[in-house]
Amino acid sequence: xxxxxxxxxxYGSMVHxxxxxxxERYNHALEALGIAKTKRPSxxxxxxxxxxxxxxxxxxxxxxxxxxxxxRFIIVSPEQAQHPVVNINFSSTIDFMRKFYERNAEAxxxxxxxxxxxxxxxxxxYSVNDIDDxxxxxxxxxxxxxxxxxxxxxxxxxxxxxxFKAEEESxxxxxxxxxxxxxxxECGDTRYNRxxxxxxxxxxxxxxxxxxxxxxxxxxxxxxxxxxxxxxxxELGSGKRGQDxxxxxxxxxxxxxxxxxTSRIEPxxxxxxxxxxxxxxxxxxxxxxxxxxxxxxxxxxxxTEIEVKNWVHDNLSDLNGMSGxxxxxxxxxxxxxxxxxxxxxxxxxxxxxxxxxxxEHSDYQLVNRFLSxxxxxDFLMRFIVNKHSFYRDYETWNDNKKDHAVGxxxxxxxxxxxxxxxxxxxxxxxxxx
Numbered sequence: 438x439x440x441x442x443x444x445x446x447x448y449g450s451m452v453h454x455x456x457x458x459x460x461e462r463y464n465h466a467l468e469a470l471g472i473a474k475t476k477r478p479s480x481x482x483x484x485x486x487x488x489x490x491x492x493x494x495x496x497x498x499x500x501x502x503x504x505x506x507x508x509r510f511i512i513v514s515p516e517q518a519q520h521p522v523v524n525i526n527f528s529s530t531i532d533f534m535r536k537f538y539e540r541n542a543e544a545x546x547x548x549x550x551x552x553x554x555x556x557x558x559x560x561x562x563y564s565v566n567d568i569d570d571x572x573x574x575x576x577x578x579x580x581x582x583x584x585x586x587x588x589x590x591x592x593x594x595x596x597x598x599x600x601f602k603a604e605e606e607s608x609x610x611x612x613x614x615x616x617x618x619x620x621x622x623e624c625g626d627t628r629y630n631r632x633x634x635x636x637x638x639x640x641x642x643x644x645x646x647x648x649x650x651x652x653x654x655x656x657x658x659x660x661x662x663x664x665x666x667x668x669x670x671x672e673l674g675s676g677k678r679g680q681d682x683x684x685x686x687x688x689x690x691x692x693x694x695x696x697x698x699t700s701r702i703e704p705x706x707x708x709x710x711x712x713x714x715x716x717x718x719x720x721x722x723x724x725x726x727x728x729x730x731x732x733x734x735x736x737x738x739x740x741t742e743i744e745v746k747n748w749v750h751d752n753l754s755d756l757n758g759m760s761g762x763x764x765x766x767x768x769x770x771x772x773x774x775x776x777x778x779x780x781x782x783x784x785x786x787x788x789x790x791x792x793x794x795x796x797e798h799s800d801y802q803l804v805n806r807f808l809s810x811x812x813x814x815d816f817l818m819r820f821i822v823n824k825h826s827f828y829r830d831y832e833t834w835n836d837n838k839k840d841h842a843v844g845x846x847x848x849x850x851x852x853x854x855x856x857x858x859x860x861x862x863x864x865x866x867x868x869x870x
Contacts, residue, residue: 444843445851446820447828448481448489448523452516455479459513462553465584466511469555472500484522484534486511486555498524504564505648510534512554515546525825528803529644533558533577541634547625548632552583560641565648572654572662572681574644579637587624591632594620598628643800645807647825653807655800657699665692665807686810689785696792701804703795705781710791711772713860718849719791719815720765724749726814727756729838738841761814764790786811796863805862816842817849821858 441447454460455478463486464474473495480490485501485508492498501509505526518538522531538545548554560577562570581588597617601607608614624632643655652666662681684691696702710716724745725737731752740748749756756762764787771781783791789811794804802822809815809823819827820842831839850857 440839440843441828441831444847446843446846450520451481451483451489452514452520453479453481454488454513462513462584463511466513466553466555469582469584470501470509470511482511482513482517484517484520484538485509485530486513486517487523489523492524502526506562506565507560508558510554510556510558512545512549514549515542518542518545526647527574527644528646528806529574529577529641530558532642532644533579533639536639537579537634537636540636543631544634547630548583548587552585552587554581554583554588556580556582565646568649568652568664568683571646571648571652572664574641577639577641579634579639581634581637588633590620591624591627594624595627595633643803645803651825653803655695655699655701655803663695665695689789693785693789696804700795701798701800702792702808705783705788705791706793707768707772707781709793710768715861716765716769716772716791718817719812720769721745722817722845723761723765723814724756725841726838727752727759727762729835729841733835733837736837736840738837738844760787761790793862801862817845818861820846821850821861 438447454463457478460475460478460480463482466486467474475488475491475494477490477494480488482488487501489498492500499505501511502524503509508526508530515538518535522534525531545554557580558577559580561573561575565571583589594617597613597620601613601617604610621627624630627633643653645651645653650667652664655663655665657663663684664681665684665686667686684695686692721742725740728735728737728740728745728748764783768781768791789808792808794801794808798804806822809818809826812818813826813830816827816830819830831842834842
């Protein structure tokens with residue numbers, strides 16, 4: 438873990454809280470949520486207010502998500518909007534927080550000038566015991582509070598102003614007028630300053646959840662829901678709606694057919710695979726992974742391209758028996774000779790290994806995360822779109838492989854994250870080049 442922290446591969450993009458008044462406000466929110474205050478004079482927080490330092494002090498990484506369903510949040514600065522959400526149990530939490538900040542930017546900016554915002558993202562269930570509970574999640578609502586009652590007073594002021602407008606004799610009501618004036622001194626004119634957040638309800642689109650070992654829930658336009666997960670997980674029972682179904686993660690043909698039928702992935706795209714550099718990189722990662730498994734003492738991070746090629750030649754007979762090696766080798770050869778994609782016939786598992794989401798589909802980020810499940814050796818892809826799997830896998834690696842992973846991520850991804858993202862996931866110029 439220290440290697441990841443030192444190289445900013447975990448907790449690397451967070452807001453530093455070190456101003457006494459912000460620390461005090463954060464503590465007010467902790468106390469209101471029933472959590473022990475921190476004695477730290479400074480700490481880091483993500484978009485929801487989660488702090489790894491405070492989690493260490495409490496010995497509880499789930500202190501803002503105790504039941505793993507309704508994430509709590511603490512907002513002391515609008516700057517948090519630009520940062521990620523860590524330790525998630527639902528990928529939709531990221532979407533909810535992003536939309537909440539975006540739709541209520543002005544209110545958040547005004548409220549955090551004087552107060553702290555805290556609360557909970559509520560949905561239809563308070564615990565997850567079976568897949569039924571996951572499928573019941575359709576919408577989420579932000580329940581907001583402020584320590585100094587600034588938000589609550591602003592809401593009260595809005596109610597009183599509306600009452601003043603609606604009642605013909607209200608201008609004679611001195612108590613009403615005095616109450617409006619008193620609240621306006623604290624909140625300003627809520628008709629113009631938008632101190633009260635405008636949107637608190639959000640729809641839950643397709644998502645991944647950590648529950649049951651990791652489950653993907655895809656919602657379709659015909660109101661059907663498809664759950665994809667481990668075959669060991671409880672399948673959808675007879676009490677479910679007829680249009681809902683469960684697909685085992687390793688039922689490659691059915692998974693591929695579903696993704697194709699719902700236009701969630703694009704057809705085999707050799708120009709993208711070759712032009713983005715993903716194919717060569719993935720081949721190299723596959724080979725170095727094999728070296729690490731067979732020779733764990735070898736420093737794969739320092740091996741040159743020639744040394745890797747020589748190792749491949751020396752172990753070619755064994756590697757040729759591996760479907761992943763044959764697939765990547767054949768595709769590299771096909772791309773080199775500009776073969777037509779329609780001439781290449783791949784089994785379903787192989788196609789899932791070299792597919793990407795259709796960038797035009799609303800679920801494309803979730804689908805790219807899902808597809809990374811089929812390339813466990815590509816730790817760079819997992820780090821970019823599926824950090825939960827990356828961190829889980831990382832804990833099982835030897836030190837040499839950990840060094841290699843850190844080196845690749847910091848040298849390939851960090852220098853220009855946006856350019857790499859566009860090349861891997863969004864740049865359609867490569868399709869028609």
